[in-house]
Each structure stands twice: as structure tokens, then as C-alpha cells.
Amino acid sequence: MAEAAGGERKIVVAVDESEESTYALTWCLTNLISSNFKDTLFLVHARSPPALYTGLDGSGYMLSSDTVATMEKYGNVVAESVMKKAQKICRDLAGDIRVDTRVEGGDARDVICQMVERLNADILVMGSHGYGLIKRTFLGSVSNHCAQNAKCPVMIVKKPKSPAS
Amino acid sequence: MAEAAGGERKIVVAVDESEESTYALTWCLTNLISSNFKDTLFLVHARSPPALYTGLDGSGYMLSSDTVATMEKYGNVVAESVMKKAQKICRDLAGDIRVDTRVEGGDARDVICQMVERLNADILVMGSHGYGLIKRTFLGSVSNHCAQNAKCPVMIVKKPKSPAS
Incomplete structure (x- = not known):
């Protein structure tokens, strides 16, 4: 695992279309990015692979190539x-920060953990939900998986x- | 949930006797504490309550009051x-930071989540393991529970x- 050596850090932020992911990115930019460090942000997005459109029993749907x-x-x-x-x-929030993007097809849990390892990242930031209720129910929480398996600290x-909750 | 308003943050760090907890605290002090913010660190320790010495089926052991x-x-x-x-x-690592301590009896999961809420904390930092293998096996991961239930972002x-792993 990478240490924050020489004040340079690689921060991976998992992004998807959920509001929670947007909130996590915003939180990261306002709370984690620090002038004490030279941070590079890697925005990582997992694009669902065709395999995820198969049935839950692995039988697969008969999808036309057009579909x-x-x-x-x-x-x-x-x-x-x-x-x-x-x-x-x-x-908007940190104009001078270095930002890089990575989009990969695959299950979000694998894509995120593999990217952390490949980049030798110092921190992974992600929302606690996102990726849809159904997928979460059957595949388990993406954030729980990453918190246990990613090879760096996970935020x-x-x-x-709501303010009242 | 608290926002980091006015640059003041309350950071709760869950501490126990494990090496992982020590590492999490060290990581927090070197990566999270920032001169951009006025941070106060709350070191929170959950002391196992007598209730945890009962049998797993709730029957209880016959413990003398001396024990x-x-x-x-x-x-x-x-x-x-x-x-x-x-x-x-x-x-040693951040001599000028404000540090407060809280020790409470109870299950670590409850003590930590309740303390976050009571303090209106901005960030919770904890190790991913600790609290012993047996307790973790039967009660589930403390960090998973807190990641899902604490009312603030969880690191x-x-x-x-090892460097090779």
C-alpha cells in the first residue's frame, strides 16, 4: 500500500450517476484535499458490463446484438x-487540482479495488450507496466490499x- | 449531520488496544488533520460491558461478583x-492539536455511533478490524456497522x- 510520501497523494473517487456519489466528491474536495499535500484526483467510473444483464441464475437473457x-x-x-x-x-470547488479520469467496464467492486491497486492510491473516497438497490441487494454493498478489500484507507x-434526521 | 462550517471540525477516532487502531490514529494525524481547518480530535474507547460476558445464547455464565x-x-x-x-x-505527531477523550462502557458499535451523534462529529476514523476475532465473527464487523450507521463520513x-502484499 502507498504511503503519503513526499506530500504527494493519489486520491481515487468512485463516481456514478447517484446523488450520493456527487456528495462524496464534493465532500472530498472540501474536506480531504489539503494545501499540505500535492493531491491528484482520479475519478473512477465502472460501466456495467454486458455480463450484468444476464439472469441472476446465470442463465442469461436472449438479448439480440442490437440490444x-x-x-x-x-x-x-x-x-x-x-x-x-x-x-x-x-x-468549481478546487480549480487548481490535478484531475484524471478512468472509465472501465466491469462490476463496480472489482473495477474500484483493481484501480486502487493499479494506481497505488493513498485514499479511496466513495458514497455508501449508489449502484442501485437491486444490484446492492443481490451483490452486497459496494462500499462494504471496498472498505474490506481495497488496498488503501477508504472514506x-x-x-x-435531512437536517432533522 | 454536521458540515465543516467555519473551518472547525470534530474528528472522532475510535481507539482500542489493537495495532490497527494505532495505525488508523497515526494515519489520521498525518493525512486528515490539516492546517486548513481547526480540528478537534475526540479519542473514543468502548469498554466491554459485563453483558458481553454472558453466553452466546443469552443464558449467562455464573460469574461471582468478584469476577x-x-x-x-x-x-x-x-x-x-x-x-x-x-x-x-x-x-508526538501533532503537538498543537486539541485532543479530548471519551471512554464508555458498551458494545463498540453502539458506543462509537452514539458518540458521533452526540458530538455532532464531522468525520469518524477507525481501523477495519480490531475488537477481536471472536466478537467480530458473532457480532459482525464493527467498521461495516459504523460505515453504514454513523451519522457522518467514515474513514x-x-x-x-507487508510491503509485498
């Missing part, structure tokens, strides 16, 4: 939109429900 | 030792096993 192509195109559009929004937030940021 | 008293005394000695060690680390810091 698969449409789904992949949709995944690319979502990824582009997520990244544009995330980059804008970075510019789990929950979006507050 | 209970000895266990409580042991809990106090551990708490004092944990806090002394944690305070020394704070002095889970794992002690790296």
Missing part, C-alpha cells in the same frame, strides 16, 4: 455524463437525508 | 492504557500487512 449494442452505447453515454459532471465539480461518505 | 469486579477493573486498566498511548501519539483505515 447489447444499445446497452453499451447507453453505458458510454452515462459514463461521459458522469465524468463531465464530476470534472465540473472539481473545477465512505453518506449523503445526509 | 465481574476483576473484569471491570481490567477494562478500566485497558482503557487507561489505550488512552495514554493514543494521547502520546497525538502529542476506514487498514494496517498494511
